[in-house]
Amino acid sequence: MLSKSRFLLLLFPILLFFGFQLIEQKSPVSSDWPEITQTAKPWTRWWWMGNAVDEKNLSKLLETYNEAGLGGVEIAPIYGAKGYEDRYIDFLSEDWLSMLDFTVTKAHSLGMGVDMTQGTGWPYGGPQVSVENAATRMVIQDYEKVDGQPLSTPITFQKKRENQYDAELVAVMAYDKNLNSKDITSYVNASGQLDWNEAGAWHIKAIFLDKTGQMVKRAAPGGVGFTLDHFSKPAVDSYNSYFEKAFAGKNYGFRSFYNDSFEVYGADYTGNLFEEFQKLRGYDLKEFLPYLESEKNTELVRRVKSDYRETINDLLLNNFTKNWTDWAHEQSKLTKNQAHGSPGNLLDLYAAVDIPECETFGSSYFPIPGLRRDSADIRNVDPDPIMLKFASSAAHLTGKNLVSSETFTWLGEHFKSSFSQMKPEVEQAFLAGVNHIFYHGVTYSPEDVSYPGWLFYASLNLTQQNSLWPHFKGFNDYIARSQAILQAGQADNELLVYWPVYDVWAEPKGKMEMITVHAVDEWLHPTEFYKQSKSLMEAGYSLDFISDEMIANSSVKDGHIQTSPTNSAKVLLIPETEFMPLETLKDILKLAESGAKVIFQSKPKSIPGYHSDQKSKQAEFDALWASIAFQDGKVNFGKGQVILNRDSRAALESLKINREKLVDSGLDFIRRKVADGTYYFLVNHSANTISQSISLNAKAGTVMIMDPLTGKTGTLPTTYNSENTTVSIYLKSGESIFLKTFEDKVNLAIPAWPDYSQSSKSTDISNNWKLTFTQGQPKLPAAQTMETIEPWTSTSDAEADDFSGQASYTSEFEFKKVEGKQYLLTIDKVYESAKIWINGEYAGNIWSIPYQLDVSEQLKNGKNSIKIEVANLMANSIRYLDRNGIEWRNYHEINFVNIDYKPFDASNWKTMPSGLEGKIQILEFD
Structure with a gap:
């Protein structure tokens, strides 16, 4: 019989084990905002014009960026400013590497990160790229x-231009009237004479390996040269080894190499393409060149083109993207890559790097009342946020936490983009799964260069000389708080939607199929994949896109499809698909056998590509499909289930996969799962105020509300059952909020969130203001007094009309403050950002619609003072420079262009309203 002490000794490890298990299952709850890390803060592309950098300015600028709330910089060397050639530094020279070393050391001392473009300008290339390794x-x-x-x-090769290189003859093929082919290359002598005279009429095609001649765009000093052949492993290896040799084994401490969107124009070949094609596709492409060149919508044309494009994809993926990433890891670096614009499978290309990066290009329409959107100041493009999901899906499915975005590229005309316009655009990226914002961007501009400093032609021009810069931190803090949450835990998406890339590759037009942001109307919008994805998202489902390879690499755990150790989904949806590989269908059914739920909209019609035994392979595919013994459109398949239903929503409802009904209110959302609950990001981009109870699919005993604009938190009353939670939400048009749900009732020791839906009293303080100009260009106008507050551009003061900078509105007012009440300061219109001080205490920054701020803590009973510092746009001062012939744009290569890529001229611009307009009120809430 065991003694009591002996029994306790044996029992203790068991209790300890179960105690640890309990700790793992019930993580401690937290009401704290997630830590604002280096990556939570926004980063920026940092153009080094002419590489004309020095330690003094690098140090000062990095300190300035850090103070403004930037978390890191991405060094992008480009062309330089004229007149400063004596400061230029050749890329990768000893002096340049010294500047890189200094930059990284200084950035790290400030807690900032550094990435760098592996080259200058774009795309990859430079003087180290020989003709042999150039784009082909x-x-x-x-x-x-x-x-x-x-x-x-x-x-013989027929040159189109005098300086064109001699192309190499690869093969000569002869085709009869039925397109039967013969390889007659051996019958061509050195002078190009053909010694072949077989009977019959023949169409002859001579295939030459030519160089595109494309040079690096916007190259910096030391970076001019040919664009790289991305399809050639030897070329890519040579390119990487050049950097490895330049770094000479020294770890400069930057985080990752960056590669921009694929803009290698005309490159559709590499030296061993025909051999690789034969190995990968099983036949000789040269025999089928008439079909590759044809644009007829015939089956054989589509199949040959699909095989060609798949081969190009394989070469790009394996020889460049994966090869580059493997090499970077050997250098202890990460890779950050924009896959869009390339001829490959975007999902697999994004998945092959450490940080997939998408981009926002142009300006989206949001029906937010008061949001400025002048058609003359925006590009004629219609950005589609679904395009962003290719990058986020790849990251989610492969367990990568960061999804970056080149953000605000050509958001609007130079000097006219405001924080209020940027907010919904960045929120749209957040909703698509982006959580690592890179501004496009900031230009290195030395202290001795006069206003407006050095500027990049396609930039948002967020430099230290921008009149909005002193208010930039408020916007950055909003992004940092948002990304701190959006980088926490894992994505929480229940659906996987198959992207049938073979349908895209079977397009009969053209040779290459460049999958670009600008051609979504051709390769994306007409597809059932797009229509289903958009419809399901609008209905309240959360989804990611999945590729053939990702399906092959997935497994099933507890009935869920596991795409990586950290990501799973409930259902795999196959939209209407024309082409699907036999292996993909096998992989899908293998998942179903293991317990997965799969929905097909319809039977995939055919296997892709051309096969010598086409009929037998198609028969095998059809037989496999026929083995799915559907009854009334569904079947239990192994441990799982397969459904055939054109109505995807009905199929999901039959599987009890619930949508988030909150979208019926007009809200958009995205979710993140963390150890102690679920985060919801809710955005009101509708035209109306949303004031109603909404349902959350997460079961929650307690719900915390978190305002990313201010960092304030509070609790919301909830009701819940076994399936969902109901909370009351009040969001004006343009507002966004985070909710955090906790499964059980917990005491968070934070106050209840104020109810701002109905004010009990308003106090108008719009009268008797003084306006003082404090800092800006071209000079400070005289102070003004205003009986009723108005923009400084409405006062018939020419100097005020030309002014860009900061000016302060000040006033005093009597106020009766009641303890226990909440007070909201509202301003009808702010042009463009306002910092508020009440009674000398800083209250916050107003820069987005609706223009409001809780000032309960700063108000007092009796006489109050208020100061509102307003920062306007640069537009008015730039107009002044152009009207007065003051030269400020003088750059090599592209100089400076407007949003339509025409010479920039602001002299005919109208005055942009600046300051405050309309009523200023303090609203009281119970």
């Missing part, structure tokens, strides 16, 4: 051979 294209010259007559024209 296939040129096909056609000849007609008449029966019985020798070919009179020698088969």
